[in-house]
Amino acid sequence: MDAFYASVELLRYPQLAGLPVVIGGGRRQQDDALAAQYGERLADIPVAAFPRLADYVGRGVITTATYAARQFGVGSAMGLMKAARACPQAILLPVDFAEYRRYSRRFKQVITDIAPVMEDRGVDEVYIDFTQVPGGQREGGRVLARLIQKSIFEATGLTCSVGVAPNKLIAKMASEFNKPNGIAIVQPDDLQTLVWPLACRKINGVGPKADEKLQSYGIHTIGELAARPRDWLVAHFGRSTGAWLHDAAWGRDDRPVVLESEPVSMSRETTFDRDLHAVQDRALLGQIFTELCQQVAADLQRKGYAGRTIGIKLRYDDFRVATRDHTIVLPTQDATVIRREAGLCLKRVPLDKRLRLLGVRVGKLLPQSEVGRQAQGEGEALF
DNA sequence: TCTGGGGTCCTAGGACCC
DNA sequence: TCTGGGGTCCTAGGACCC
Numbered sequence: 001m002d003a004f005y006a007s008v009e010l011l012r013y014p015q016l017a018g019l020p021v022v023i024g025g026g027r028r029q030q031d032d033a034l035a036a037q038y039g040e041r042l043a044d045i046p047v048a049a050f051p052r053l054a055d056y057v058g059r060g061v062i063t064t065a066t067y068a069a070r071q072f073g074v075g076s077a078m079g080l081m082k083a084a085r086a087c088p089q090a091i092l093l094p095v096d097f098a099e100y101r102r103y104s105r106r107f108k109q110v111i112t113d114i115a116p117v118m119e120d121r122g123v124d125e126v127y128i129d130f131t132q133v134p135g136g137q138r139e140g141g142r143v144l145a146r147l148i149q150k151s152i153f154e155a156t157g158l159t160c161s162v163g164v165a166p167n168k169l170i171a172k173m174a175s176e177f178n179k180p181n182g183i184a185i186v187q188p189d190d191l192q193t194l195v196w197p198l199a200c201r202k203i204n205g206v207g208p209k210a211d212e213k214l215q216s217y218g219i220h221t222i223g224e225l226a227a228r229p230r231d232w233l234v235a236h237f238g239r240s241t242g243a244w245l246h247d248a249a250w251g252r253d254d255r256p257v258v259l260e261s262e263p264v265s266m267s268r269e270t271t272f273d274r275d276l277h278a279v280q281d282r283a284l285l286g287q288i289f290t291e292l293c294q295q296v297a298a299d300l301q302r303k304g305y306a307g308r309t310i311g312i313k314l315r316y317d318d319f320r321v322a323t324r325d326h327t328i329v330l331p332t333q334d335a336t337v338i339r340r341e342a343g344l345c346l347k348r349v350p351l352d353k354r355l356r357l358l359g360v361r362v363g364k365l366l367p368q369s370e371v372g373r374q375a376q377g378e379g380e381a382l383f
Numbered sequence: 384t385c386t387g388g389g390g391t392c393c394t395a396g397g398a399c400c401c
Numbered sequence: 402t403c404t405g406g407g408g409t410c411c412t413a414g415g416a417c418c419c
Contacts, residue, residue: 061387079385122419207417
């Protein structure tokens with residue numbers, strides 16, 4: 001989906017179309033004041049009444065920027081304070097994840113009505129297997145891609161970009177070629193002309209660290225990566241990563257489109273308005289900690305899972321991260337149990353520096369429906 | 384007053400078992 | 402003449418993605 005969060009907000013606030021708008025941070029007093037004053041008539045709010053990036057004080061990052069805002073050099077993951085210097089006049093809207101999820105469900109429903117083999121890749125992205133869809137091969141997939149775009153737009157008013165290719169790796173790259181509202185078709189023979197000139201960073205899975213290492217060897221493009229012998233890549237990046245890099249550069253990827261998958265972990269974390277100290281801010285930290293445990297427990301219960309590994313995550317004021325976890329015998333989805341185990345984890349981690357973030361995680365998940373069976377199994381084993 | 388929140392996967396060492 | 406070879410599980414950290 002194109003600039004998904006921002007595009008959903010523009011459906012509510014059409015008066016902001018074409019303006020630099022960024023989504024980020026939480027709900028603020030100005031936001032509540034506007035909502036109270038205009039009620040349901042959101043489209044009537046004058047542009048001048050919206051909060052600006054320049055007025056923002058506090059922590060947070062941009063989650064999405066409209067294409068107009070990107071012209072000013074602001075974009076996803078940029079700190080709001082830094083973005084405010086680059087584009088102070090941009091309108092700043094708070095994240096409304098519940099609303100984005102509603103639109104996410106709608107556009108995915110449109111897709112599965114047309115092409116049922118769809119893999120969920122988060123709130124704004126999917127892989128679709130066109131292979132068995134009637135007409136899926138017409139014009140190399142362009143006809144079906146157009147149908148999906150048109151159907152999504154009619155149902156939601158949102159645009160998306162589609163990459164059509166023989167596998168997920170290349171399709172993902174292709175989806176970036178003609179953003180927004182574009183279609184790109186990449187056939188196997190197009191590898192050298194369309195993919196090899198791209199930066200290695202365009203490979204889904206090559207991040208800043210891997211890219212830096214590749215650059216240090218003089219490898220900047222996917223073509224340069226493809227030119228390195230497989231053995232050389234294995235020698236410098238390890239057996240697994242080296243082989244994967246070689247395959248990726250040659251456009252090889254045999255991962256299937258996966259329809260369903262079980263969650264591995266669930267977590268809640270929060271960055272504080274100001275850095276907190278374990279001693280001076282003990283009461284506040286304790287309250288936040290308990291709330292995080294209750295939220296994770298509620299998430300587990302709502303989705304029907306229980307987990308055996310309880311963990312915590314801290315981010316110190318210097319941005320270093322520490323994690324501790326502990327695996328218990330019986331899976332739990334109980335806030336009290338999670339709070340107790342997470343509390344023990346907290347005792348094992350240094351707490352002399354100020355904290356920026358606190359998180360609670362439950363892993364080794366099992367559907368709640370299988371927990372009884374597991375407990376029964378334990379009982380049988382005991383006797 | 385730089386730097387969110389929710390995830391997955393990988394690596395590597397140590398414990399423990401056969 | 403010191404002390405194998407697999408395997409699984411647990412834990413901590415880190416890279417990466419949306």
